[in-house]
Amino acid sequence: MKGRRAVVLVSGGLDSATTLSIARHSDFSCYALSVEYGQRHNIELEAAKRVVNSIGVEEHQIVSIDLAAFGGSALTDVGIEVPQTRTSGIPITYVPARNTVFLALALAWAEVLKTRHVFIGVNAVDYSGYPDCRREFIDAFTALANLGTRAGDQGERFEIHAPLIELHKSDIIRLGLSLGVDYATTISCYQPDSDGRACGGCDSCEIRRAGFETAGAPDPTVYR
């Protein structure tokens, strides 16, 4: 029985699997939270279950929200196509306020679990240019958490752990492999087929493939 509890956001991707493994190896008892937000690639949630089973957690909650009702992203709106080349600026695969929503849910669960620790696998280096993956965003959310909760009100300080935020993708992969993460359980592609095979062409596939190459590690991704 481990001492400290942590809520860990687990998407089924490479980064959040590594983050979960880091939390486990830092002696947290982990409560994995996955969010079903109307994403086109619902096969992500199957990956999240594999990741959680492979690494081991106390509990895994999957919370559904229909962000697709708002539209506006290639990841939730079937009317918008996922681009096959990298673009400059914030891409169309950006889901509005996604990490704000995810962290808010993680915070709610953390309060109930009476812990002040939340882990999120955001990364500001080899990323797609989303504004909610940066250190300033995490710091602003921490300030909010301390003002908007019962625990914060009683003098507890929340910690939003973002252990990957300044790492290159290849370093994330090396770190995860050293901790025993089985990356075959994860999926990064924005538009996998129904068997979970990656397209190999989207932004996320490209960043992942380059990461394994630079890390000098075999890429377990199954491409179609």
Add this chain to the structure above:
Amino acid sequence: MKGRRAVVLVSGGLDSATTLSIARHSDFSCYALSVEYGQRHNIELEAAKRVVNSIGVEEHQIVSIDLAAFGGSALTDVGIEVPQTRTSGIPITYVPARNTVFLALALAWAEVLKTRHVFIGVNAVDYSGYPDCRREFIDAFTALANLGTRAGDQGERFEIHAPLIELHKSDIIRLGLSLGVDYATTISCYQPDSDGRACGGCDSCEIRRAGFETAGAPDPTVYR
């Protein structure tokens, strides 16, 4: 056709009905957002529909999230009883991180609607002592919104309007009546019966009843 758009959080209660009316009278075209969060008093959502129909909006979205999966509040957890007397400190009816979750969802929709205006009916005077109803919380969320969104990234400044935050309940009621709000459409009780009749004994009923009394206005609430 009105010019500026605003997302307005509408719960079905007295405060959010007044807030919606203020937004309408400030020449915003209003997009009402209600959240079904596993509350015991789901009859709130019926009130939200009545309020929205009575005041008039461009669109009304009801987003479901199962906050009850986390437990921890008398408003979502059927194992916890709603107290019939006011308590000091943060009460058991506090739903963990509720306004953080609600504002995150409102922000997501605001981004898609390409507006930077969000209205929320929080109130820091005659309230139940929830930490996420204070000015500092709203300011912290505004800072977060500007860091965690595409619009903020491009130099837009979000405004989280909380027009009731410093008003007494009786002033809110007077203001709403002057704008033509029909408070018979609203419900405040934490545990209404299946016909929507108020208990008259919970915190929220008590604050509402005192508000009408002080305002010298007839209370349209139907008590059981």
